[in-house]
Amino acid sequence: MAAATFDTRKHVGVYAEHVSNVSSTDYPGHYPHEDHSWDPDQFRQKCNVQVNRLSNRSIDFDLVGVDASIANAFRRILIAEVPTIAIEQVYVWNNTSVIVDEVLAHRLGLVPLNVDPSFLEFKESPSIQATDRNTLVFKLEVTCTRNRNTPKDVTDPKMLYNNSEVLSSDLRWVPQGEQEEIFAANIPTPSNPNIVLAKLRPGQEVNMELHAVKGVGKDHAKFCAVATASYRLLPLVVLNPEKPIPPSSAHKFQKCFSPGVIRVDPVTKEVSVDEKNLRNESMSREVYRHVEFEDCCQLARVRDHFIFNVESEGFYPPERLLPESIKVMRSKIATIKKAAEGLLASKDSNADVEMAEG
Numbered sequence: 001m002a003a004a005t006f007d008t009r010k011h012v013g014v015y016a017e018h019v020s021n022v023s024s025t026d027y028p029g030h031y032p033h034e035d036h037s038w039d040p041d042q043f044r045q046k047c048n049v050q051v052n053r054l055s056n057r058s059i060d061f062d063l064v065g066v067d068a069s070i071a072n073a074f075r076r077i078l079i080a081e082v083p084t085i086a087i088e089q090v091y092v093w094n095n096t097s098v099i100v101d102e103v104l105a106h107r108l109g110l111v112p113l114n115v116d117p118s119f120l121e122f123k124e125s126p127s128i129q130a131t132d133r134n135t136l137v138f139k140l141e142v143t144c145t146r147n148r149n150t151p152k153d154v155t156d157p158k159m160l161y162n163n164s165e166v167l168s169s170d171l172r173w174v175p176q177g178e179q180e181e182i183f184a185a186n187i188p189t190p191s192n193p194n195i196v197l198a199k200l201r202p203g204q205e206v207n208m209e210l211h212a213v214k215g216v217g218k219d220h221a222k223f224c225a226v227a228t229a230s231y232r233l234l235p236l237v238v239l240n241p242e243k244p245i246p247p248s249s250a251h252k253f254q255k256c257f258s259p260g261v262i263r264v265d266p267v268t269k270e271v272s273v274d275e276k277n278l279r280n281e282s283m284s285r286e287v288y289r290h291v292e293f294e295d296c297c298q299l300a301r302v303r304d305h306f307i308f309n310v311e312s313e314g315f316y317p318p319e320r321l322l323p324e325s326i327k328v329m330r331s332k333i334a335t336i337k338k339a340a341e342g343l344l345a346s347k348d349s350n351a352d353v354e355m356a357e358g
Helices: 040-046 068-080 101-109 247-254 318-357
Strands: 011-014 048-054 058-064 084-095 136-143 165-167 172-174 196-199 205-215 226-239 262-264 271-273 297-312
Touching: 048 318, 058 318, 068 226, 068 297, 068 318, 084 101, 101 196, 101 205, 226 271, 247 262, 247 271, 297 318
Parallel strands: none
Antiparallel strands: 011 297, 048 058, 058 297, 084 205, 136 172, 136 205, 165 196, 226 297, 262 271
């Protein structure tokens, strides 16, 4: 593989006390006196999404070939605009636990629900009538009693009492209207059944009715489709061929970087960069602290290579989150396009009127 070279257009310079080339052009990717006409085929070649790690609750993927404004738009949409279902209204019939009604209601609202939002409509305002098309109903009925069969030397509350804890698994869905048929394949439940909501002792009781609605994260954090959504630029280490690392200092140079980033040939002591492990570099700038390594390398970050880390804690599997954010962005673009077309149409009609009057 050819050695990497520093390019002010593609790379952000990382120095001991500052960074360089952080500003984009007025029109991202466009430079004066050059033809940068939009070419869909060229964009397809540059744009790439590659999944590097996938688990039940998180995903790491690379988004390559887009401007920072686009990458950040996806991040913000993931956090604030991908719709989910969460508990909005809590009707307390009885609560004799030590947790006050408001705190318990707040905890219930933050319980992630395993419900497909596409099956429900948005409830535009609290005053709108709740129906089977916009609201899910849950019951929470838990009473703590003493376990008479427990040995005297036992001190564990879970053995001493029945229902000593109110768990998210105690939420019981009550179908309304046609919901039983609509949600037959995926019954609404909390995505994590082991969340402790309250602790009870004999004689204490919780009896509530809960209404869940569709919402987005910008309205309240409980509607966030992700636990975290972040990105960072791909690190880059550019070695200077005119000033190679002396063999006697090769291992010292290697220790200035994260493990696996720098390779040292066991025979020749030649230093090289491991492209596969380069993404693990922490960019600590430790190499800049040593005078003997001055001008031996240049640290940088690739401007259009974004390493995303997204964690899901609700209905959406991690691999579905980016497509959902793209769907939201497409709807925004469609709205802008429709408004622009309407504006152009109104201007054309006004021009026709003025010409007719003249």
